[in-house]
Amino acid sequence: MLTETEIKKIVKSLAFLEPGISDIFILSGYPFQIMVYGRMKNAFLSDYPVEVLNPFQAEEIAFVMLRDKPFLFKKLLQDGYADFSFFLDDDTRFRVNIFSRQKTYNIIMRKLESKVKSIEELSLPQVFYKIANEKFGIILVTGATGQGKTTSLAAILNEINKNEPVHILTLEDPIEYLHKPIRATINQRELGTDFSSYAEGLRAALREAPHVILVGEIRDRETMDIALTAAETGHLVFSTLHTIGAGQTINRIIGFYDKDEENQIRQRLSSALRWVVGQKLLPKIGGGRVAVFDILYNNLRSKEIIMTGESEGRTFYDIMTQGGPFGMRTFDQNLIELYDQGLIEEDIAYYHALRKDIVGRQIELIKKQKRREETPTNLEILGKGVK
Incomplete structure (x- = not known):
C-alpha cells in the first residue's frame, strides 16, 4: 500500500520532469503520462517503474488522495467524478479530477501556478485593465477546459486587489490561485468544503457584503439567475462558461430559460452584461503556447442585438470586427x-479561424507583403549594382 508521502514523491517527479508540463495523467491501462505545451507524452519513473498502470495501482493512488475527503468518496460513487485541490510539501498545487471509466478510477492533475501573475506579466490585452475597473455588472470569460480562463480571471482579480479597498468573494471548484490581500479583503470558498453548489454559494454570498464575486463556472439556470440578480443589484460578477465566441455564449445563456421567458432574459442580459471574453491557447512557434482572444463589449449596438437576436449584417462578429x-x-x-x-503557423491560424475565407485572404496578403520585402533591391548585372 502506497503512503501519502510516496504518492507526493511520484507526483513531484512527474510534475518536474521537464519544462512546460501542465497536466499529469494517472490512467488505468496506460503508463504515467504528462502534457507538455499541449502535447501528450509517456513518462517513466525509475523510482516507480511501471510499463502500464493496472486498475489497482490507479485506484490506490486515487483513494489515498481522497483519504481525508470522505464527502468526495460519496460524490465519486454517485456522480462518477470528484474535483479537489492537492498540495505537495513545497506548496506546489494541483487541481485534481478523479473519474470512473469502465469500473476503474483514473486521475488527471492540472499543475497550478504558485504565484498569481499580473495582466502585464501574462501579456494580456490592454483592455483587461478596463475590465478590472468595472464597478458592477457581469463579465464572462469563455472557452474550453485548459485554455487559461482561470489564469486570466486571477490576473483581473489581482489588479482589483492592488487598487481597490473592496470585499472580493470567490466560489471555486477547487480553489486554484491563492490571493493574498493587498488593498482588498478576500474570502475564497471551495465547492464541497465550504458550500454545496454554486447556486447555494452565490445565494449566501449576497448576504456577505461583497463588492466583487467570482463564480468558478455557471452550469445551470439557477446559478445564472442569481448571478444576474447580483449584477443587477450593484455587484461586479465574474464567471466562466464553456462556450466559444460571444454569439454562442449569449445563446447558451438564453437556452437556460424557457421560450416564454426569452424576452425577459434578453432584457436582463442586455442591461447586466458588461464583457464577454473568449480565450484559446495555441501552439507557439519555437515552443510553448500563446493566447488568442475574442472580446465583446456591451455597447449600444451589442445591447440591441442581445435584445433582438443576430441577423444578416447585424452579428456580434460584425460588432467585434468594427x-x-x-x-x-x-x-x-x-x-x-x-x-x-511570426508567433503561430499558417495552418494553426487557418484551423482555428471562425471565418476561414477572411483569415485565408489576410494570410495571403501578409505572405505577398513579406515576399515583396524580401525581394533584393540591388541586382548585380555585369558586376555593377543597378537599382
Whole structure:
C-alpha cells in the first residue's frame, strides 16, 4: 500500500520532469503520462517503474488522495467524478479530477501556478485593465477546459486587489490561485468544503457584503439567475462558461430559460452584461503556447442585438470586427496579428479561424507583403549594382 508521502514523491517527479508540463495523467491501462505545451507524452519513473498502470495501482493512488475527503468518496460513487485541490510539501498545487471509466478510477492533475501573475506579466490585452475597473455588472470569460480562463480571471482579480479597498468573494471548484490581500479583503470558498453548489454559494454570498464575486463556472439556470440578480443589484460578477465566441455564449445563456421567458432574459442580459471574453491557447512557434482572444463589449449596438437576436449584417462578429476603439476584437483578427508577428503557423491560424475565407485572404496578403520585402533591391548585372 502506497503512503501519502510516496504518492507526493511520484507526483513531484512527474510534475518536474521537464519544462512546460501542465497536466499529469494517472490512467488505468496506460503508463504515467504528462502534457507538455499541449502535447501528450509517456513518462517513466525509475523510482516507480511501471510499463502500464493496472486498475489497482490507479485506484490506490486515487483513494489515498481522497483519504481525508470522505464527502468526495460519496460524490465519486454517485456522480462518477470528484474535483479537489492537492498540495505537495513545497506548496506546489494541483487541481485534481478523479473519474470512473469502465469500473476503474483514473486521475488527471492540472499543475497550478504558485504565484498569481499580473495582466502585464501574462501579456494580456490592454483592455483587461478596463475590465478590472468595472464597478458592477457581469463579465464572462469563455472557452474550453485548459485554455487559461482561470489564469486570466486571477490576473483581473489581482489588479482589483492592488487598487481597490473592496470585499472580493470567490466560489471555486477547487480553489486554484491563492490571493493574498493587498488593498482588498478576500474570502475564497471551495465547492464541497465550504458550500454545496454554486447556486447555494452565490445565494449566501449576497448576504456577505461583497463588492466583487467570482463564480468558478455557471452550469445551470439557477446559478445564472442569481448571478444576474447580483449584477443587477450593484455587484461586479465574474464567471466562466464553456462556450466559444460571444454569439454562442449569449445563446447558451438564453437556452437556460424557457421560450416564454426569452424576452425577459434578453432584457436582463442586455442591461447586466458588461464583457464577454473568449480565450484559446495555441501552439507557439519555437515552443510553448500563446493566447488568442475574442472580446465583446456591451455597447449600444451589442445591447440591441442581445435584445433582438443576430441577423444578416447585424452579428456580434460584425460588432467585434468594427469595435477596436472599444477594445473589442474577434478571434480571426487576433489570429491574423499573431501570424503576422511570426508567433503561430499558417495552418494553426487557418484551423482555428471562425471565418476561414477572411483569415485565408489576410494570410495571403501578409505572405505577398513579406515576399515583396524580401525581394533584393540591388541586382548585380555585369558586376555593377543597378537599382
